[in-house]
Amino acid sequence: MSDSALAPARDLLARGAPQAAREWLQANPPRPGDAAEHAFLLGVCQLQAGQPRLAVAPLEHCLALDPSHINAANALATALHLQGNNARACQVLRLCLEYRPAAGECLLNLGRLLEMDGDHAGAMAAYGRVPAATPALSFPAGLRHATLLSRMGQTEDALALLRTLTPEPADELRTLRQLQGEILLAAGRAPEAEALLAGATDARQQLLWGMALAAQARWEPARTALGEAWERAPGERRHWTNPLTGQAFGPAPLPSPLQCFTGYHRQQVGRGEWAQRQTFARESAAYPLAPTATDWHSAFALFSAPLAPAVRRRLADRWADALLAAMPPATTLPQPRARHDGTLRIAYLSPDFGDHAMGHCLRSFCRHHDRRRCHITLYADSRDDGSEVRRQLRREADAFTEVYGLSDGDLEQRMARDGIQILVDLAGYTRGGRPRLARRPGSPLKVLYQGYPGTLGRGLADYALVDRHVCPPGSEAHWAEALIRLPDSFFLLDSEAPAVPLLEAAELGAPAAPVVFACFNQTWKVDAQAMALWQAVLAAVPEAVLWLHAETPAVAAALTRRAAEAGIGATRLHFSPGTTRPRYLARYRHVHAVLDTPLYHGHGTGADALGMGTPVLSLQGEGFQARVGGSLVRALGLPQLAAESAEAYVATAIRLGRDEAWRQALAADIRRGCATDGPLGTRRRVRQLEQAYARIWQHHRAGLAPASCAVEGGTATEDEEKTA
Template identity: 35%
Template sequence: MNGFAAAAAAETSGNFQRARELYLQLLQTEPRNAAALHRLGVVELRLGRSGEAVALFQKSLAIAKNLEVYLDFGVAMAGLCRWDAAATVYAAALRVAPESVDARYGLALALHSQGRPQDAEPHYRRVLATHAHLGEVHNNLGVALFSLGRTAEAAEAHREAVRLDHGDSTAWGKLGVALHGLGQVGEAEAAIREAAGLAPQIVENWYNLACLLDADGRSEAAVAAGRIAVALDPAGPANWLALGNAAQAADRRQEAWRAAAAAVRLTPSDPAARNNLANALRSLGRLWDAVAEYRAALALQPDFPVAEVNLALALSILCQPEDALTVLRGLIARQPLSSDAWLRMGRVLVEAVRPDLAVAALRTAVAIAPGDPEPHADLAMASTMCDRSAQSAEACRRVLRLAPDHTAALGQLIHQQRALCDWRDLDRLEALLLQRVRDGADGVSPFELLSCDSTLADQQAAASRWAAAKSRDAIPAVRPAVSSVDRCLRVGYLSSDFREHAMGHLMVDALETHDRSRFAITAYSTGMDDGSALRRRFERSMERFVDLRRHSDADAAAAIAADGIDILIDLTGFTTFSRTAILAARPAPVQVNWLGYPGTLGASFVDYILADPAVILPGEEMFFSERVVRLPDCYQPNDRRRAIADATPSRADCGLPEDGFVFCCFNSSYKLTPALFDGWARILTAVPGSVLWLYAGNPQVAANLRREGEARGLDPRRLVFAPPLPHAEHLARHRLADLFLDTLPYNAHTTASDALWAGLPVLTRRGTAFAGRVAASLLLAVGLPELIVDGRDDYEVEAVMLARSPDRLRALREKLARNRPTCPLFDTPRFTRNLETAYRAMWDIHRSGSAPRHIAIAADGTAGPVETN
């Protein structure tokens, strides 16, 4: 056996060290033996001596241009990741052997690895032209095509790869990614799961599966896949990011935070990881920590719009609107066409109660992204705050054209059309809204159901879903231990309406008359200071008046808890500027829904609702998430000091006829309905010369109602409209009316109290829900039950009879005048003593360790349990 043969035999047997010795011996005698130089280079490569191998290949090629040497030389360069050199070598090989498939494929791989997929593609295709059975080549062609954005072609290439080799897990995985890019989620998932089944140890498959499932909204399944990915490769930051994103979507907040924190530890200089960590911290209520992480992300990448918008959101939640606006202005200065930035700016301005500026910002967002429903929806809300109901309604219609299932926009459209008395298509819209509530849709504001023909069950369902959504991010407040020596019950009143507002007029006297020897009263204001005399009166009448408007929900709850409040009463409910998340944090051991919202809050974190026997009937407790506490007379307080201007305007001053019966209704326009107006038209027709005096702060309301009146055969002059006036003057003009006609399904509440206080009888029709029974409660408490009717026909007949019976109407006025000084409705000290009895009963139940239960306060001021079916 000659020297070369002996060396080759050793190489073939795997004895590379012996082969090396023999090739070296041969080359000492034959230094230009090209074959020996080539094989020694291969042996050196096998022994991990790449540098020596490269030198030997070069020497061999200098003697003879041999294809096999080029191919092994190319492998050596690829092994060193010197793709440019590998490409040069393979190109040289093709000059020697243009038909070499190996050289062609090697060149394709080298070009692809250099980031030149467009140059690699034709070489892959040349290989496949003669060797179409090579699944690996199809797979690599697919990878190149995918990176070139030719996703459909990539998917076909990967399909061919798995057809040729069904067990190729890599090809299955790449096929899944391509199909996901095409939006074929089901097929993509099947392909990725096939890859994971064939190669469960490959982390890429689980990472891709986690991303696909998360994008498809299946967050729990995505979390499971993400956990496998991080278990297989805990050092891979992308796996932690995928797990964190899935956990965040699944509302697994602690796990999302841990995953995001792990990603940041692994790649502290990655701004995207910092942004994700900040998002996780924000969802945990750690807002200042979130702000720090957003700022860290922006320090790493100053031009990072997503982080800037998120930072503005966190600052807004922290009630730092100016800081949030500064961030957004900087972003908009660089990217004036960022719809996300303009949208967030609009939201910040809405939360800061600067609606005019919010409208301007949101109009810009709409102009930039006219096909996105969210800017239109926010524009609708901001327009409402500016009393631009027509603009709000049009924005809602645009939302519904873009997103027909947008239930919140549907509800708001209905409310704005009601506010405008624009009743076109209203019956159909309301029926659609109620059906969505009954189908379990989210996003329906419970307040918007009160004016619809909704049931107590409808209202409870909508309230429960609304409360759950509003309280989702609430962080439990830490309460101090209750002092055993402090016998004074600490009561907190939470409201956005300690100002010139209907609730303010009702509440102020009751708060002033609390027994300060037994109750310590704190007002927690979350609304604006309007500078009114009523606001100053609230501030003077409380032991403590705490302005929480600039506090975040979490900080506000923490402040209330730190004060050791025993019973917290929410006076806002689901009306404008409500802060449900404060209640959700449970800052007080006993929490009560009262006065601001006539219905259940549907929340597990509210224990009681204050009512009376007229507004919540026996047996209806099941429709209230709270336990019902019935006060003996009326659930509504009143202000005995409510001023009525001395001067009464003339009928001519108010546009009323000197003669003729004046029916009036000063309710908000959204409480008027087409069916109600039908009845009013029949009443006016039956009482010649009569007029209907209505409140209309918006000129469009008057125009619409005149049109509706004409459609019912009424002379438009029989509708007279009252403009806004200061409260004392508004009360004084009630003296010009003869009878107040109430609305249904949403009664007059404060408006009815105003009328009765001013001496004007109110005719009401009793409804089927809390909001439709308030006027009946008021009339019972003022001693005028004869003005309560149950049916539509009875209501219309009674209105006509009273208009035709001046003596009877005069007797009612005289009875109201006699009752007013002593009746329960306006006996605020009596009301407050009953209220305090209710608070004591609630507290005694809590202190005993018992669960909240229904309570009835008797006329003698004692409290007792209520038996329910």
């Protein structure tokens, strides 16, 4: 069989028929001289069929026969990447490059893999070698290189690199202009992006133009540009990437001007542009356009703006009204299947059942539900990420159902068939949420819990699970939902998490200082108030340093400038980017205390620190999001870590820095409180949740409207406060 004799298999692959191609190859064994190419095509068949695991063996066989086979190396790297093995994929590409140093496609793919793994220097080196190796790939390599420079905050270098490229076809020219616009938008240079893209006729560029207009609160022209762009390319838009988030728009509906505005300004305040916060808050609160069914995507970004709880409630009501008005016509829900065991059928819905902060919090909670009282269904509204967290949740739930891609109507039909009585929404107005789900007659009762720190607005949920600290008496006016106040804290964390590796400070890039304060919150939570508090603490504890999270050197540089303005020298700060969860948790062993951000407390990060026995100090604010830290430590019997004033925050932080014996005593109390049966333990919290669900269902069975109540010591008692 000659190489040309393999043409039928190639033709079948080109026509998208991998199964037929594989059958042809299996029916036509290779001759010795064709064995490598034959094995390569078998591997491609498996890749095209969505079976990367099965593609590995034939592709490895091909490379064993011909180590310089460029296409096989790239295909094998792809198969390994799809299985999460980027390290091995990089090895494959590097080995091929030893035989074929001018293999530009291998260099390009190597750069992409290194970029994904956070090796930015290695990625840029790989991209930089492409033009000399394969001049025909100079343009795509330059685009990737410039994109990475932009993400690293090196905007001018990225734009300068793009100016050196020579696009030839019209498509390349459009792509170049588009990337220039994306880089300017991502850098907070909306006026320049607008000038570059004004009058664009290409749909993607027009979308970016609309986003640039929205970023400047030019609402009407932004709405027009966004709408026209969305209508021009219905088949392409699902593949477009939002330059402000790095996420694909996917099948989502038209982004609203408010959504673009909030995404832009949240990104900028996360880079230290704090002067924009007041404009951000003012323009968002006064948004003049009629609400649309996509405005709710702005909700979480707005927590980076200083809005009063009453304003957040008003905005949420507007979003809820728009969502309900746009709801498709009602369909008849099927009758639930008969149940004879007397258990409550509870479903938890989340897009984060996996390697995500929410997934880690919930990791072991299913095993503690009393199956005599509750039947637990998990509706996983995301693709399987292959994580151990997802596998454990799947094993321990009574039912684990993949619902990603289902419409709201189809999911409501599924819940009805499953006989769900109470739906616990763990997403709310966060990415991947379904806020208007379960609002039809016959739908289960809907309970908002943990994932979103605020109300969904009128008509979208029946209850919210909170506690007396995050929602003190009088806060009912800021919620459309009836409030169920749990004892201790509302927060559910995993008190049975896997052991964290013992790693030395140097291995983790920890600062070498006698006292290490830390805050690993996302940088959009840091503001001028936080910097002022930290300055006062560091001035009083001269041997201390502050360890902060910063995803890129540019963000670290911006925070260093802001710190200098507050009087904090650069030597008092230490920055680290994100890392794997085990290494992130191991960092807390080298932290003496966490100094939380007042604007928005560390919710998952605060719970993580406490789970590692590290004291967390927070200043209590006005809204739910600024009171979670206090909820956690008060549940542990440590109210001194929930400061009610800036003066108390600074004084307590100074004591944490100076009094080692007190820190050790606090750490011991924290570890006891985070044990399985402690005040923050998983078993205890699940029992309280079950009491809340029983109370909710009892109230519903009595024909009563949702009403606020408190769960106390395993029983539910009516709140003395009136329900709003």
